[in-house]
Structures are given as C-alpha cells and as structure tokens.
Amino acid sequence: MYAVKTTYYIQRPGKGLTPMSIKPWMLRIVWFILIVLTASATGLSVFLWCETQDADRVITQTTLARKALAEQTFTANHLKQRIGDIQNEIQRVKRFNTKLSNNLNLNPEAVVRGEAMGSIGIPSIPADTVSYPAADPFSRRVRDFLDALSDEIHIQEIRQQRLASIIQNKKHELDARPSIWPAMGRITSDFGVRRSPFSRRYDFHNGIDIKLQRGTPVKATAPGVVTHAGYLRGYGQLVVLQHENGIETAYGHLKKSLVKVGDTIKRGQTIALSGNSGRSTGPHLHYEVRVANAPVDPMNFILD
Structure with a gap:
C-alpha cells in the first residue's frame, strides 16, 4: 500500500500559495496529543470538583463547630x-x-x-x-x-x-441584743485596724462610722438604761446605754442628746440627733458595741 500524503497550500505574503505536505504519521501524533490533553483536562476537572466538595464540607463543619462553641461558651458563662x-x-x-x-x-x-x-x-x-x-x-x-x-x-x-x-x-x-441599725447610712470606717484620718498612722477603731446628714435621728439598738449622756473628749456628744448580759452600746459625735442618765430606753427609741462634735472629720455617727467592757464588731450583732 502507498502512504497517503496530504498537501496543504499556505498563503505567504509576496510569494503566493506555497504547497506543504503532511504525512499520516504526523497527523497521528497530533491526534494523540489532542486526546492526551483532553483526558488530562477532564481528569483535572474531576479532581478540582472533588476538592471543591471537600472544601465545602470542611467549611460547613467548621461553621457548625463555631456555632456549637459559641452556644457552649454562652451556656458556660450563664452557668x-x-x-x-x-x-x-x-x-x-x-x-x-x-x-x-x-x-x-x-x-x-x-x-x-x-x-x-x-x-x-x-x-x-x-x-x-x-x-x-x-x-x-x-x-x-x-x-x-x-x-x-x-x-x-x-x-x-x-x-x-x-x-x-x-x-x-x-x-x-x-x-435584748443590739441587732438593729442605729441609723441607716453608708459605713465609712469599719471595726478593727485602720489608717487614722488624723495621723495617717494605723490604729484600732473600736466601732463603725456611719455617714449621716447632720440632725439624723439616732435610735437605740436594744432596750437599756442610759449610763452616760453628755460631752466626752474625742467622742464629742456621747450617749452610752447599758443592756442585759453585760452589753453596752455607745453613740458618738452627736449634735444633741435627747435622753438623760437613768432613763429607761426601748429598742428603736430615738435617743439623739447625729452631728459632728468631738474629734471628727465630718457629720457621721460613731457606733460601738462592748461586751464585758471589751469592744466587739457591731456588725456581728446587726441582722441586716
């Protein structure tokens, strides 16, 4: 058999038509290359499609995981x-x-x-x-x-x-216990060791200081008998009540005492008006509780 030869004519500028022969084996190579390229392109498309599906799955799972984590965080914070x-x-x-x-x-x-x-x-x-x-x-x-x-x-x-x-x-x-507030206000100094507002050194505070406006009614925190009503250095105007079981209460820096020594007082009775007398930095009530003549924290008795 004779090999078939295909002749093509190519138009070249200034030379007219020029014949060019293409042999069959050359066409077979071209077709082979085209088939390989087509197969490669198809395989690459399938691979990229699979990767895209995996990426979508990962994105979906990540979104769900973030949502679950946010819900767990909210629940944990609430708990x-x-x-x-x-x-x-x-x-x-x-x-x-x-x-x-x-x-x-x-x-x-x-x-x-x-x-x-x-x-x-x-x-x-x-x-x-x-x-x-x-x-x-x-x-x-x-x-x-x-x-x-x-x-x-x-x-x-x-x-x-x-x-x-x-x-x-x-x-x-x-x-008979001093279990109520002598007056309602903000505590500005607690019982115990504190820095003195005068010397700036540490000292022991025998009671609590309650910030009050001048003239606020001060009430007896338990029934008792007045053992002191008058001025005492440092305390200013001071009222002291004797209660049962060796308990005393003291109310200092008063503006005015409304009771006198020997008076029998009921719980909640107004005994004085708050003020700023004595060694004081401003209007307030200094309130003490003593048991067997020893100062104790008044907050241990107040049922708030």
Whole structure:
C-alpha cells in the first residue's frame, strides 16, 4: 500500500500559495496529543470538583463547630454567673445565721450537729436532675460542685429551721441584743485596724462610722438604761446605754442628746440627733458595741 500524503497550500505574503505536505504519521501524533490533553483536562476537572466538595464540607463543619462553641461558651458563662449568684446568696444566709447565733449565744456549728440532720426532712436534689456526659472531666467537676452546693444549701436550711425554733424559746434574749441599725447610712470606717484620718498612722477603731446628714435621728439598738449622756473628749456628744448580759452600746459625735442618765430606753427609741462634735472629720455617727467592757464588731450583732 502507498502512504497517503496530504498537501496543504499556505498563503505567504509576496510569494503566493506555497504547497506543504503532511504525512499520516504526523497527523497521528497530533491526534494523540489532542486526546492526551483532553483526558488530562477532564481528569483535572474531576479532581478540582472533588476538592471543591471537600472544601465545602470542611467549611460547613467548621461553621457548625463555631456555632456549637459559641452556644457552649454562652451556656458556660450563664452557668458561671448563676453559680456565682447562688454562692453569694449562700454566703448572705450564712452571715445572717452566724449573726443570729451570736445574738442567741449559740455555737453556729452546733446547730447542725447531733440528731439535727435526721430530724428535719429536707429532700435532696436527685442526681439525674441535670444530665452530664460521664466522660467529660469539666462536666464531672460541674456536677460535683453543684452537689456540694446543694449540700451546703441543705445545711443552711437546717440551720435556719433550728434557729427559728430556738428563737421562739429565746425571744426575750434576742430582743435584748443590739441587732438593729442605729441609723441607716453608708459605713465609712469599719471595726478593727485602720489608717487614722488624723495621723495617717494605723490604729484600732473600736466601732463603725456611719455617714449621716447632720440632725439624723439616732435610735437605740436594744432596750437599756442610759449610763452616760453628755460631752466626752474625742467622742464629742456621747450617749452610752447599758443592756442585759453585760452589753453596752455607745453613740458618738452627736449634735444633741435627747435622753438623760437613768432613763429607761426601748429598742428603736430615738435617743439623739447625729452631728459632728468631738474629734471628727465630718457629720457621721460613731457606733460601738462592748461586751464585758471589751469592744466587739457591731456588725456581728446587726441582722441586716
């Protein structure tokens, strides 16, 4: 057989038509190259399509993971805030119970010892009230913490119920304690060691200072008898009341005393007007509580 030869004519500038022969094997090479290029392009398209699908899946999964993380973060922050609120409430109840026990001359821990735990039926919180994955360490810590918090709440509830029962039997003794505020205001200086507003050195403050406007009524915090009503160096105008069980209260820096020595005073009775007399930096009430002639923190008695 004879090889078929194909002749093409090419137009060249200034030379007219020029013949060019193309042999069959040359065409076969061209067709082979075209097929390879087409197959490569097709394979590349399929590969890129698969990669695009994988990328879409990754983007979708990442979006879902971010959403889940945001929800978990919100839940965790809400739980943290709620737990903080519960802790603050428990501390408030504990402080109240301690003060009440002090006013009743009770050991706060003794209130929940002995048969108290079994005599008052307070239902416990079921363990499955909140479900957490057992394998999650954080969830286990949260569950253990909430269990401990629940136990603490039960103890405080028991303590309050026991105290309520004791109060009924010791009402007179409680009424004789300085358990109310002499006047409502902001405490500007606490009981204990402080920096003196005069010398700027540290000294011991025997009471609390309550910021008041001049002329604010000052009330007796417990029933008693007036043992001092007049001026005393440092204190300025001062009223001192003697109460039961060796307790005294003192009210200093007054503008005016409304009682006299020997008067019998009721709880809540107005005994003076607040002022700025004596060694004072501004209008306020200096309030002291003394037990057996020793100063104690008045806040241990005030049931706020």
